[in-house]
Amino acid sequence: MTRRFPALRFAFLEGGVGWACQMFGDLIEHWERRNAKALERMDPRKLDRALLMSLVEKHGDPDLVAALQARDGHPTTTRA
Amino acid sequence: MRRQWVSRARQDQPEPGGAFFPNRGERGGSDQTPVAFQEGEVGGRDEISVIERLDRGPAARLPEQPGEDCARLGVDDQRSPRSSSRRRRTVPVGTSRGGAGSEPGLRPSGASAGLAARARQAPRLDLGPWPAWGHQLGDHLSPVGDLDVLAGAHQAHVLAEPIFQLSQPDLLHGAQCSFIGPHCQRSRPSGVDSVCSGPRHETIALVGWRAWTILASGATTSGINRLPRGGTHMSADGHQTPAQIRSRLNHPVIDGDGHWVEFDPVFSERMRKVGGDRAADGFLAAMQTTRDALSMSVAERKRRRIAQPAFWSRQAENTLDRATAMMPRLLYERLDEFGTDFAIIYPTAGLRVPRISDDDTRRAVVRAHNIVTADYFRDLGDRMTPAAIIPDAHAGRGDRRARVRDARSWGEGGHVRQRHVAARRRGPGDRPRCDASRRLVRRAGPRQRLRLRPGLGEVPGARHRADLPQRGQQPGPAPVADQLRLQPHRSFRRRRPRGLQGASSWAA
Numbered sequence: 001m002t003r004r005f006p007a008l009r010f011a012f013l014e015g016g017v018g019w020a021c022q023m024f025g026d027l028i029e030h031w032e033r034r035n036a037k038a039l040e041r042m043d044p045r046k047l048d049r050a051l052l053m054s055l056v057e058k059h060g061d062p063d064l065v066a067a068l069q070a071r072d073g074h075p076t077t078t079r080a
Numbered sequence: 081m082r083r084q085w086v087s088r089a090r091q092d093q094p095e096p097g098g099a100f101f102p103n104r105g106e107r108g109g110s111d112q113t114p115v116a117f118q119e120g121e122v123g124g125r126d127e128i129s130v131i132e133r134l135d136r137g138p139a140a141r142l143p144e145q146p147g148e149d150c151a152r153l154g155v156d157d158q159r160s161p162r163s164s165s166r167r168r169r170t171v172p173v174g175t176s177r178g179g180a181g182s183e184p185g186l187r188p189s190g191a192s193a194g195l196a197a198r199a200r201q202a203p204r205l206d207l208g209p210w211p212a213w214g215h216q217l218g219d220h221l222s223p224v225g226d227l228d229v230l231a232g233a234h235q236a237h238v239l240a241e242p243i244f245q246l247s248q249p250d251l252l253h254g255a256q257c258s259f260i261g262p263h264c265q266r267s268r269p270s271g272v273d274s275v276c277s278g279p280r281h282e283t284i285a286l287v288g289w290r291a292w293t294i295l296a297s298g299a300t301t302s303g304i305n306r307l308p309r310g311g312t313h314m315s316a317d318g319h320q321t322p323a324q325i326r327s328r329l330n331h332p333v334i335d336g337d338g339h340w341v342e343f344d345p346v347f348s349e350r351m352r353k354v355g356g357d358r359a360a361d362g363f364l365a366a367m368q369t370t371r372d373a374l375s376m377s378v379a380e381r382k383r384r385r386i387a388q389p390a391f392w393s394r395q396a397e398n399t400l401d402r403a404t405a406m407m408p409r410l411l412y413e414r415l416d417e418f419g420t421d422f423a424i425i426y427p428t429a430g431l432r433v434p435r436i437s438d439d440d441t442r443r444a445v446v447r448a449h450n451i452v453t454a455d456y457f458r459d460l461g462d463r464m465t466p467a468a469i470i471p472d473a474h475a476g477r478g479d480r481r482a483r484v485r486d487a488r489s490w491g492e493g494g495h496v497r498q499r500h501v502a503a504r505r506r507g508p509g510d511r512p513r514c515d516a517s518r519r520l521v522r523r524a525g526p527r528q529r530l531r532l533r534p535g536l537g538e539v540p541g542a543r544h545r546a547d548l549p550q551r552g553q554q555p556g557p558a559p560v561a562d563q564l565r566l567q568p569h570r571s572f573r574r575r576r577p578r579g580l581q582g583a584s585s586w587a588a
Binding site for chain 1: 349350392395396399400403406413
C-alpha cells in the first residue's frame with residue numbers, strides 16, 4: 001500500500017505506544033483495586049447503610065430516599 | 081563508562097506541568113503560559129448552536145491558512161533528522177517560536193487551523209434532528225486536509241467516546257473527527273432520526289464542542305488524562321492527594337472517563353414517567369441479564385457462550401464513594417477533592433442499553449435514559465456533562481457480521497450478543513452454522529476444563545461453577561472471589577481477542 005501510494009498519509013489511532021503507558025498505569029491501578037485484599041472492600045456486608053442513608057437524605061432526591069428506605073438502606077443492584 | 085539514561089520528562093519535573101511536555105526542551109523556550117478556558121467555553125449549558133460557538137470561540141481566533149500558520153509558527157512538517165517518524169505538529173504554548181501573531185493560550189496546529197478555517201467558511205447550521213446536522217458537523221470538523229487515512233477508528237457506542245480518545249497524544253483532531261464524521265455516516269441507521277432528538281441532540285452538541293474547545297485552547301493531552309493514570313505523577317506523587325496534584329498544574333484537569341451508577345429502582349421509574357412502560361420495562365429487562373447469567377448452570381452458560389459475570393462490583397467499605405457514584409450532586413461537590421475541573425460522566429447501566437435487540441424497545445429505552453440522565457445533570461452543567469447514548473446500528477438487525485464485530489470489540493455486551501447464536505438451534509442434532517460468530521469462541525477442551533478445576537477446589541462440595549458464590553446469595557470469602565476473577569484469563573489465554581479499546585480499564 002505504501003509503495004503504491006507513497007504520498008498517502010496514514011494516522012493510526014489507538015495503535016501507538018501510548019496505549020502501553022496507559023495500560024501500565026491501569027495494571028497497577030487495577031491491581032491495587034482488585035487484589036484479594038482490596039476485593040474485600042466490595043463485600044456488600046461492609047456497606048455502612050446508616051451512613052449511606054444519611055448521605056442520600058442530604059444529597060439525594062426524595063424518590064431515592066424512599067427507595068432506599070424501602071430496601072432497609074441496602075442499594076440492591078441487579079447488574080454487575 | 082556506562083551512561084545513565086535520564087528521561088527528559090524527569091529533567092523538566094520541577095517545572096509546573098513539566099512532565100507533560102517531554103519534548104519541550106527540544107523546541108527551545110519555556111512554557112509558563114497558563115492555559116485556561118474562557119468563561120462560557122467549557123461548562124455552561126446554554127442553547128447556543130455548535131457552529132455559533134465555533135465562530136466566536138477560540139476557533140475564530142486561529143490563523144486563516146493552515147500551511148502558512150505552520151510555517152510562521154515554526155512547525156516542522158518534515159521528517160526528523162534523527163528518526164524516520166514525523167515530528168509532532170503541535171506547538172508548545174507561548175513559546176518564542178510561536179511568533180508575534182500567536183495568541184497566548186492557544187496552541188494552533190495545522191489540523192486545528194484547518195478546522196477553524198472550515199468552521200468559518202461553513203454556513204450556519206440549523207441543528208435539526210440527528211443525523212442530518214451530525215453529518216454536516218462532521219464535514220466541517222473532519223481534518224481531510226491533514227490526514228488521508230484514519231486507521232483504528234473504533235465503533236463507538238456511547239456518544240462522548242472521542243472525549244476518551246483525547247487522552248491519546250498527537251492525533252486528537254483525527255480522533256475527534258473520525259467519530260463525528262465518518263463513523264456516524266457509516267453506522268447510523270436512517271430509522272433512528274425521530275428517536276434520537278431531545279437530550280441526546282443537546283449533549284452531542286455540547287460534548288462535541290467541549291472536546292474541540294479543549295484542543296483549540298491548547299490544553300495538554302496529559303492534562304486531559306485522568307490522574308494519576310500514566311505519566312510520572314503516578315510513581316513520583318503517588319501519595320499526594322488529587323487536590324494537591326491539581327494545585328501544581330497550570331492547566332485544567334478533565335476527567336474524560338467518569339461514570340456514575342444509576343440506581344435501577346429509581347431510575348427506571350423516572351424512565352417510566354418520560355418514556356412509558358416500554359422504556360422502563362425494557363431497561364429493567366436489560367439489567368436482568370446479569371442476574372440471569374449468574375443463576376445459570378455452567379452447562380447453560382457454556383452453551384450460550386455467556387461469560388461469568390462479575391459480582392461484588394460496587395464499592396461497599398467506602399460508603400461515601402458508593403454514595404458519590406449514585407448521586408451526581410454529591411459527585412459535583414467532591415470534584416475539588418478529586419482534583420477535577422470538569423468531568424464527562426458516562427452511564428453504567430446504560431452501557432448495555434444500546435444492545436437491546438428489539439428496535440422499538442431499544443429506541444424507547446435509549447431516549448428515556450437520555451432524558452432522565454439529562455435531568456439528573458441539569459443543574460451541574462458548569463462542571464459536569466453526561467454522555468448520551470446512541471442506539472446501536474446493528475442491534476436487532478440481520479447483519480450478523482456486524483454484530484459479531486461489535487461483540488468482539490465491545491466486551492461488556494458480548495455475552496448478550498452471543499445468545500442469538502445458541503438460540504438458532506432447531507434441534508439436538510442441528511448444529512449452528514460455522515459462521516464467524518462460532519469461530520469466536522474455541523470449543524472447550526480437556527485442558528481448559530482442567531484449568532477450571534482449581535477454582536472449584538476452593539469451595540468444598542462445588543462440582544461446577546454454579547455452586548460458587550453468586551450474586552444475590554451469601555457472598556463467599558474474598559480469596560475465592562479473587563480466584564474466580566482471574567479464571568477467564570487462565571481459561572481462555574489461547575484466545576486472541578481483537579477488541580479495540582483493549583486497555584485493562586475495561587476489565588473492571
